[in-house]
Amino acid sequence: MDTGGPGNASGVIAFLRARRRLTRGLTVGAVVIVLGAILAWRYFAVRESTDDAQIDGHIAPIAARVGGTVVAVNVDDNQQVKAGTVLVRLDDTDYKVALQKAEADLAEAQAALQAAREGVPITTTTTASGVSSATAGVTRAGAGVAAAQSRLEAAKARLREAIASDTRLQRDLERARALVDKDEISRQQFDAAVAAAASARAAVDAAQASVTEAEHARAQANDALLQTQAELRTAHTAPNQVAIMRARQASAEAKVQQARAVVEQARLALGYTTVTALTDGVVSRKTVQVGETVQAGQPLLALVPLDEVWVTANFKETQLRHMHPGQRAVVEVDTYGRSYRGRVDSIAAATGARFSLLPPENATGNYVKVVQRVPVKIVLDRGQDPEHLLRPGMSVVPTVFTR
Numbered sequence: 001m002d003t004g005g006p007g008n009a010s011g012v013i014a015f016l017r018a019r020r021r022l023t024r025g026l027t028v029g030a031v032v033i034v035l036g037a038i039l040a041w042r043y044f045a046v047r048e049s050t051d052d053a054q055i056d057g058h059i060a061p062i063a064a065r066v067g068g069t070v071v072a073v074n075v076d077d078n079q080q081v082k083a084g085t086v087l088v089r090l091d092d093t094d095y096k097v098a099l100q101k102a103e104a105d106l107a108e109a110q111a112a113l114q115a116a117r118e119g120v121p122i123t124t125t126t127t128a129s130g131v132s133s134a135t136a137g138v139t140r141a142g143a144g145v146a147a148a149q150s151r152l153e154a155a156k157a158r159l160r161e162a163i164a165s166d167t168r169l170q171r172d173l174e175r176a177r178a179l180v181d182k183d184e185i186s187r188q189q190f191d192a193a194v195a196a197a198a199s200a201r202a203a204v205d206a207a208q209a210s211v212t213e214a215e216h217a218r219a220q221a222n223d224a225l226l227q228t229q230a231e232l233r234t235a236h237t238a239p240n241q242v243a244i245m246r247a248r249q250a251s252a253e254a255k256v257q258q259a260r261a262v263v264e265q266a267r268l269a270l271g272y273t274t275v276t277a278l279t280d281g282v283v284s285r286k287t288v289q290v291g292e293t294v295q296a297g298q299p300l301l302a303l304v305p306l307d308e309v310w311v312t313a314n315f316k317e318t319q320l321r322h323m324h325p326g327q328r329a330v331v332e333v334d335t336y337g338r339s340y341r342g343r344v345d346s347i348a349a350a351t352g353a354r355f356s357l358l359p360p361e362n363a364t365g366n367y368v369k370v371v372q373r374v375p376v377k378i379v380l381d382r383g384q385d386p387e388h389l390l391r392p393g394m395s396v397v398p399t400v401f402t403r
Helices: 006-045 093-181 187-235 238-272
Strands: 047-049 053-057 060-063 068-073 086-090 274-276 281-284 299-304 309-316 328-333 338-347 373-380 396-401
Touching: 053 396, 086 299, 093 187, 093 238, 238 274, 309 396, 328 373, 373 396
Parallel strands: none
Antiparallel strands: 047 396, 053 309, 060 299, 068 086, 086 274, 281 299, 309 373, 328 338, 328 396, 338 373
């Protein structure tokens, strides 16, 4: 083939050289693109990131435990405080008076308990001696009745003997009277018979009086026996009296415990008039003012402890395939333009939509599938924020290394 001369040949050579350079450049470019794609894939395949994330932390509302008038507010908004710092003071006059009254009631209850404790052994001893004394009294009264009965029987025997003697002597007197009329016996014998009959009559009267006295004595002895028996029955109620005293002691002990509880409650109420910080933190949302009257449970301010903050990152559900607790993470904070190291602490049990005030209802016919987001808690390594620059609510961009 005729190339038309040396000029055409050099043009063809130049064209071929340019074509080879172009082919080489395209090949190198393709290799670079492939390598870049591979590197990009390896880079992004082990990382999951989202800009739907923020710093979270505890916000502790501080409320009044008791009602009263505010006499001092010792902090301002955004002030850093330590645990134990006095934040607010309420007027404690009424609570001091209540504590004094409760302590006085406790002292009274303790005195009543002491008296009840001392009464139990006294009642026990008294009732025991009363039973013994009453038993002895019944024994003595029984012996007295027996003795009175013996004396009565003896008096009746003497009365019968006197009546028999009187009867015999009266008959002797009648015979003597008949004989003296006939002058068969002397007047002296008759007078002796009259005297003997009169003496026998007097002996009967005396014996009758002795019987009456013995019967009266026996009646008195029976009355004494009945009285001592009643005393013994009364003495036998001693266990009931002791039980009553012990019940009074138990009641007094319960009242002491009740009074102590009232004292402790009054002491706590007095302590609640001083509101202190339970942890280190920053004062926020202070709404209390001096002179204001607050009620129990009324919020006074909020305390934000900055020693413990974390990141809540709302990852798409498609990003959680290889994510699990313990994985390394890097958190970029928009405010300061710096990164913090951390790790995945936990993954929420449900999507954020499920925890919303009005969860979505997908039972309708116009359902549109939307990728859900699941909150992931990322905790920061300690010692990275000594100045407590991170504040709850700050926007961050976390990146989790899934491999």
